[in-house]
Amino acid sequence: MTHNRNQMVTLARRPQGKPKREDFLLVEAEIPKPADGEMLIQTLYLSVDPGMRGMMEAPKSYSPGFKVGQPLTGRSVGRVVVSRHADFAVGDFVYERLPWQHYSVSDGRKAKKVDPNVAPLSTYLGVVGVPGFCAYFGLKEIGKPRAGETVVVSGASGAVGMTAVQLAKLESCRVVGIAGGAEKVAYLRDELGLDAVVNYHATDDLRTALGQACPDGIDVYFDNVGGDITQAALSLINHHARIVICGQTSQYNHPSESGKFAPELLIQKSALMQGFVVYDYEDRNDEAVARLGQLIKEGRLQHRENIIEGLENAPQAFIDLFDGKSFGKQLVQLVQTT
């Protein structure tokens, strides 16, 4: 499927609270032409990320913000359809952060070739992409779980969490997930084989529920959410615990006092708390791709994708993220590849 005109999704206005359809606009434009040293990429898959919400605010964080009237941008996998770039040929598949549109011009500096033989193209936005890298490096370099230890992962049914719990299981740890909703809990317990799963929707006393799931305390807490869930987990950490601060999604829209903690806890437990962004490990991405791709091929690492078709449905896919209903990596497929 090809298009004669380009289509793009722009930010119509900055959302107030939960994003609405009216915050986005579908716009048509000419397909751009690559100059010398550039290429034209047709986007195949868009990643729909909660982190984009923060970029819809006026810039104030470490991420640059989106501009009103301009297309959103996000992690994407595409195919080179015109190349005037020495390093990329027509037919190459590439990963890049691109505007939410069908066709984009790239100078290739931030494009990275991806190989559909190592892992399916869509997974470069999930389990062998940034979310997978977050799980892999966060666990390996900060959490450092040892066999027999208890690893707790919050946001366990998200793209990062789902990978983290499985990698921790592969290290022979007792792995406990925290997620919201019976369907997610069942998946984590029955499909991924976690030792225990705490459904935070189904308890008024998360601290007690988590304590029952972790009779030996918590050695590694892999944090994707922050807030009250993190407070409950921190109350159970063991001596020499490692706390991986990967995300704080509960705080992105509603920063709360409960998202804070007293550093004295770290003294009492001789504990480590470390944050990271996946770009810290950019030079080791190939290592992660190779390891995660291999695990997928061997059937030892499962992943879950929720793929919506059509660029025009991308805004709704983004809005749906905040309902907490879907789980697995949320993607939009712009064109059928086979």
Add this chain to the structure above:
Amino acid sequence: MTHNRNQMVTLARRPQGKPKREDFLLVEAEIPKPADGEMLIQTLYLSVDPGMRGMMEAPKSYSPGFKVGQPLTGRSVGRVVVSRHADFAVGDFVYERLPWQHYSVSDGRKAKKVDPNVAPLSTYLGVVGVPGFCAYFGLKEIGKPRAGETVVVSGASGAVGMTAVQLAKLESCRVVGIAGGAEKVAYLRDELGLDAVVNYHATDDLRTALGQACPDGIDVYFDNVGGDITQAALSLINHHARIVICGQTSQYNHPSESGKFAPELLIQKSALMQGFVVYDYEDRNDEAVARLGQLIKEGRLQHRENIIEGLENAPQAFIDLFDGKSFGKQLVQLVQTT
């Protein structure tokens, strides 16, 4: 000097707020007799520590509390005067946590011989004792300063801080101390050669003052105090900063909201925050003693002691800690050794 009767300082009642003389009692008792496998230690030096304040509360922290009517206990250096223990001879010098009294019986299990030829006896309670170990291991194992980096130490004029700043200077770092009062600032700047010292008593805007002292931001923050001072330091940390949580003295009597922080900061800066207690490194104490003792002999590590004479003056020495007037390691000498 010897005594026919034992004397001890007991906790008369749990202090309300700042400790008072009436909270302590000087009591006489018989000198105890060691049984087989025990020894009698005559205490030479007592360490007077702010951390003892927490142990005067009803037990609720990681430290066991003192009992009303019983002697206080603290880090001490003594001399074996009677031995019925195979591993200790009369005349040996030992380090142990002992009651605040002239003579104590010990079974030797937690006693450690100290060598006056490696370092002066009193320094085993300071620069080559627990405070020195805190500075040494906290900096070496968590802070990991590299030449040219900016290291900020709060509580810089305390026994831990004073050692930490000098060890950081020996790593060729730009070292900035935070302390309260002109005399301490002058000492840190002129005697210890710090690159900058911020006097938190002399500024209404600690954040700005610290920012001016750290034009390249902060790479290592060695935290002895917590609270507002720590908030100011955290606002200036660089990417990949290491935050050593050694003490939170500002929080021991007055826990405040300002002693808290949002873990999201650690993501934004890919930063590490780690707490520790010196007992984590107990099996490496000899390494620290050797290194610190050598530096003292070479004149490359200065220390400062404030020695009060007489067990009866120990309560006042403790009370004086909270005035912030004295600085350097606070000790009480019970008997002249020469």
